[in-house]
Each structure stands twice: as structure tokens, then as C-alpha cells.
Amino acid sequence: MSLQRPNGNSSSSSSHKKHKTEESDEELLMVPDMEAAGSTCVLSSSADDGVNNPELDQTQNGVSTAKRRRGRNPVDKEYRSLKRLLRNRVSAQQARERKKVYVSDLESRANELQNNNDQLEEKISTLTNENTMLQRSEEKNNYEEMENFGEGRRSGGGMLPLLALSAVAEYYRLPWKPPVTASLLAANTLVYLRPAFIDPVIPHISEVWFNPHLIFKHKDLKRLFLSAFYHVNEPHLVYNMMSLLWKGIKLETSMGSSEFASMVFTLIGMSQGVTLLLGKSLLLLFDYDRAYYNEYAVGFSGVLFAMKVVLNSQAEDYSSVYGILVPTKYAAWAELILVQMFVPNASFLGHLGGILAGIIYLKLKGSYSGSDPVTMAVRGVSRLVTWPLRFLNGMVRSRRRRITGRGRVGRGQTGIAGPGIWRCQSCTYDNSGWLSACEMCGSGRARGNGWSLNQGPALSSSNDLPFG
Known part of the structure; x- marks a missing residue:
């Protein structure tokens, strides 16, 4: 068991x-x-x-x-990964299809915008061409208008002989002939007449019209300076030259030739420059270009307005301007308004620029004592050019004194060589009436030696000088 x-x-x-x-x-x-x-x-x-x-x-x-x-088995995992991969592929395919549609839409829009851009460029080109044609047409019309305005050059004959007669008569009665005023009269007249010997040298009036737009656009300085010496017809020239004859003689007689020439050159540049700046300022500040920025103008009137301001700067009396009694000191302003009312074709901006240039010149002259560099240069050139004439003139005077023997001893030392010029008692050098001391030796000016601006009594002190 x-x-x-x-x-x-x-x-x-x-x-x-x-x-x-x-x-x-x-x-x-x-x-x-x-x-x-x-x-x-x-x-x-x-x-x-x-x-x-x-x-x-x-x-x-x-x-x-x-x-x-x-306990997920590999089959399920592989099935799910394949399912995700298929889903991703489907999503990617759908995204590609949407992208194709989007790109196609963008291409169609780009083509449409390109067509619109081409149409706009064509319109811009057409408008630009039309604008250029209109500008050329406007310039041509302005030029033709000024040419029509200048028909007086052909039909207004007889005024130039009147100017020549007035100049000869005025210079004949003067004991001292102002050379700078005569040179300005001759220069303006020759530029207008254009004789054969200078015609190839000087430009045509169409090339020198004062126009702020063209000056700024092309940096054309010859329009800025040369336009003052051109005139459109005989009435225009004669009126300005008659005014220059009267103002130039009074100023040059009282100031002296070198200082007067310096003032004229300075006023030409200042009046033209102020007019140019006024036109540009109206365009920039107020966008106002039709009347002034594209305006065409020529003539010496702007400089004449500046000279009028200088001439009347110390006057205390009254003057008649076209029948209207105004203070002489402000006569240039009254003339500016009245000229524009009676002569619509006159250049308001050019005249206003001249008045402002004269005021600026007086301010600068009052703040600076002594001779300016331009005056010194002009005086040096004039001395060099006129030295032979002065030498011969001195010899003739000396010979006359020895032959005739008439007159008091020392008479030439205290006399005046011409209106507005006083002679130094120490070195007998002729000085401008504007100076209180001799430029050559520095001696003071004797009381009662010289003439005032109006050729009246002698200046009592340097405080009475117009630029003091």
C-alpha cells in the first residue's frame, strides 16, 4: 500500500x-x-x-x-497606424487641392490687377502726353501773346528817336555826364534793337523770359539775370528808359559812378531773387502757381522800383503819382498799385520784388559803414580804365592855368568837380557826395563842400546822409 x-x-x-x-x-x-x-x-x-x-x-x-x-496586439496597432496614415494622406491631398484652387484664384486676381495696371499706365501715359502738349501749347500761346503785345516794335516806330532826343538834351545840360546811366541806357537799347554785330552773341527773348518754374526746374540762371535787360516792344522800352534816365542821373550824380554801378548790380540780383522767392513761396504755402509761378516776365521795371525806393528814402515832401498826392517816401507803393490797375499785363510780383529789394538794400547799407566789395571792385576798374583820360585832363587844366593866369590861387582846391562830388582840400581827390572823409588821404570833409541829393545846399553833417 x-x-x-x-x-x-x-x-x-x-x-x-x-x-x-x-x-x-x-x-x-x-x-x-x-x-x-x-x-x-x-x-x-x-x-x-x-x-x-x-x-x-x-x-x-x-x-x-x-x-x-x-494587451493591444500588433495587428490593431498596425491597422490604426495605417488608418492614420491614410487619413493624413487624404488630408494632405485635400490641402493640395485647396492650395491649387487658392493659387489659381491668386493667379487670376494677379492677372486682373496686371491688366488694370496696364490700363492705368496707358491712361497715365496719355494724360502725361496731353499735359505736355498743353504746357507746350500754353507756352506757345504765352509767347505769341507777348509777341502780339510786342507788335509795337514794328508799328510803334518813332518812340526810340524821342528817347534819344530826351537823353541827349538831358546830358547836354549837365556839367558832369553820368557814365553808368548812359551805359545802362545803351545796353537796354542795343539788346532790344539787336544789331548785326551782337545778334549772334546775345540770346533770343524766348530763351530769357523770367519764369520761376523754368528757373528752378532747369537751374537756368541766365533767365534770372538777363531778363531785366529785355523788353517786348518800343513803349515798354521807352517808358522804362525814360524812368532810368531821370532816376539814374539823380542817383549817380549824388552817389558817384562806382557806388551807383555797385548799387545797380546789387539791385538787379536782389530784385530778381526776391521775385523768384515770392513765386516759390506762393506755390509752397498756398499752392498758387497759375498766376505767378508760371508767369513770364521781362523788363527793367523791377530794378527801377528798387531805385525809386532808394531815391525817395530820405524825402519828407509829397509827390504826385498819376495825379494822386502821396508822401514821396511811399510813392513806390502807390505806383505799384496804380500801374497794376492801369496796365494789367505788368508783372505785379516783379514790381513788388523790386520794392522789397530796395528796402533790403537800404537796411543793409545802413547797418554797414564803408564801401562794399562790389563798390571797391567797380571803383578800381573805373580808375584803371579812366586813368589816361584823367591824366590828359589834368595836363590840359594845368596848361590852361599857366597860359591864362586868371582866377584865384587855390580855386581848384575848394571847388566841386561835378554835382554830388566834393574835392578834398588836402589832396584834391574827387570823392562821392555820400562820403564824409576822403578816400585817398582820410581827411575830413569841410562843412559846405558838396551837394545834397536834390543839388541844394551842402550837407551840414554826416547824419544827413541818405544811408546814414
Whole structure:
């Protein structure tokens, strides 16, 4: 009996090992359904046990859930990855299709904008051409209008001889002939007549019209300076030259030729420059360009207005301007308004620029004592040019004194060489009536030696000088 028990146990143990081996093979074959098998096994074991314990149920449910999460087989994983890959491919394909549609839409819009741009460029080109043609037409009309205005050059004959007669008569009665005024009269007249020997040299009037737009656009300085010496017809020239004859003689007689020439050159540049700045300022500040910034003008009248301001700066009496009695000091302003009323073609901005230039010149002259560099240069050139004449004139005077023997000794030392010029008692040098000391030796001016601006009594002191 005792020998049979171990045999029974050994046989039962070997059968049990065989059964476990067979179960392990089945489990290996059931790997894809591992999740379902595990859950079934758990449920069957629970049912066989017959225990209705809630805690045990919750524990079994948690274990089964964890097993399901861990027990995903490779097939499911590969299926899900393939499904995701397919979904991504579909999404990418749809995105490419949408992108193609969007790009196509953009291309169509770009083509449409390009067509619109081409049409706008054509319109701009057409408008630019039309604008250029209109500007040329306007310039041509302005030029033709000025040429028509200048018909007096051909039909107004007889006024130039009147100017020549007036100039000859005025110079004939003067003991001292102002050379700078005569040179300005001759220069303006020759530029207008254009004789054959200077016609190839001087530019045509169409090339020198004073126009702020063209001066700024092309940096054309010849329009800035040469336009003052051009006139459109004989009445224009004669009226300005008659005014220059009267003003020039009075100013040059009182100031001296060198200082007068310096003042004229300075006033030409200042009047033209102020007019240019006024036209540009009206354009920038008020966008007002039709009347002044594109205006064409020529003539010496702007400089004449500046000379009038200088001439009347120290006057205290009254003058008649076109029949209206006004203070002489403000006669230029009254003439500015009246000329614009009676002569609409006159350049209001040019005349106003001349008046402002004269005022600026007086302010600068009053703040600076002594001769300016331009005056010194002009005086040096005039001395060099007129030295032979002065030398011959001195010899003739000396010979006359020795031959005739008439007159008092020292008479020439205290006399005056001409209106507005006083002679130094120390060195007998002729000085301008504006100076209170001799330029040559520095001696003071004697009381009563010289003439005032109106050729009246002698200046009593340097405080009475017009520029003092």
C-alpha cells in the first residue's frame, strides 16, 4: 500500500505537467484574442467561484481594463497606424487641392490687377502726353501773346528817336555826364534793337523770359539775370528808359559812378531773387502757381522800383503819382498799385520784388559803414580804365592855368568837380557826395563842400546822409 501511493502521485503529476504544456501551446495560438480570452477567463472564474463581492468585482474590472490597454496586439496597432496614415494622406491631398484652387484664384486676381495696371499706365501715359502738349501749347500761346503785345516794335516806330532826343538834351545840360546811366541806357537799347554785330552773341527773348518754374526746374540762371535787360516792344522800352534816365542821373550824380554801378548790380540780383522767392513761396504755402509761378516776365521795371525806393528814402515832401498826392517816401507803393490797375499785363510780383529789394538794400547799407566789395571792385576798374583820360585832363587844366593866369590861387582846391562830388582840400581827390572823409588821404570833409541829393545846399553833417 505504501508503495502504490507515490506511483499514483507521480502519474498524476506527469499528467498535470502534460496538461499545462498543452494549455501553454493553446495560449500561444490564441495571442491575437488575448484580450478577449483574459476577460473570459476572469469572468468564468468569477462565475465558478460564485462569490458576489463588490470589491472583488471592481478589482477584476480594473485588472481587465489594464489588460485591455496593455494587451493591444500588433495587428490593431498596425491597422490604426495605417488608418492614420491614410487619413493624413487624404488630408494632405485635400490641402493640395485647396492650395491649387487658392493659387489659381491668386493667379487670376494677379492677372486682373496686371491688366488694370496696364490700363492705368496707358491712361497715365496719355494724360502725361496731353499735359505736355498743353504746357507746350500754353507756352506757345504765352509767347505769341507777348509777341502780339510786342507788335509795337514794328508799328510803334518813332518812340526810340524821342528817347534819344530826351537823353541827349538831358546830358547836354549837365556839367558832369553820368557814365553808368548812359551805359545802362545803351545796353537796354542795343539788346532790344539787336544789331548785326551782337545778334549772334546775345540770346533770343524766348530763351530769357523770367519764369520761376523754368528757373528752378532747369537751374537756368541766365533767365534770372538777363531778363531785366529785355523788353517786348518800343513803349515798354521807352517808358522804362525814360524812368532810368531821370532816376539814374539823380542817383549817380549824388552817389558817384562806382557806388551807383555797385548799387545797380546789387539791385538787379536782389530784385530778381526776391521775385523768384515770392513765386516759390506762393506755390509752397498756398499752392498758387497759375498766376505767378508760371508767369513770364521781362523788363527793367523791377530794378527801377528798387531805385525809386532808394531815391525817395530820405524825402519828407509829397509827390504826385498819376495825379494822386502821396508822401514821396511811399510813392513806390502807390505806383505799384496804380500801374497794376492801369496796365494789367505788368508783372505785379516783379514790381513788388523790386520794392522789397530796395528796402533790403537800404537796411543793409545802413547797418554797414564803408564801401562794399562790389563798390571797391567797380571803383578800381573805373580808375584803371579812366586813368589816361584823367591824366590828359589834368595836363590840359594845368596848361590852361599857366597860359591864362586868371582866377584865384587855390580855386581848384575848394571847388566841386561835378554835382554830388566834393574835392578834398588836402589832396584834391574827387570823392562821392555820400562820403564824409576822403578816400585817398582820410581827411575830413569841410562843412559846405558838396551837394545834397536834390543839388541844394551842402550837407551840414554826416547824419544827413541818405544811408546814414
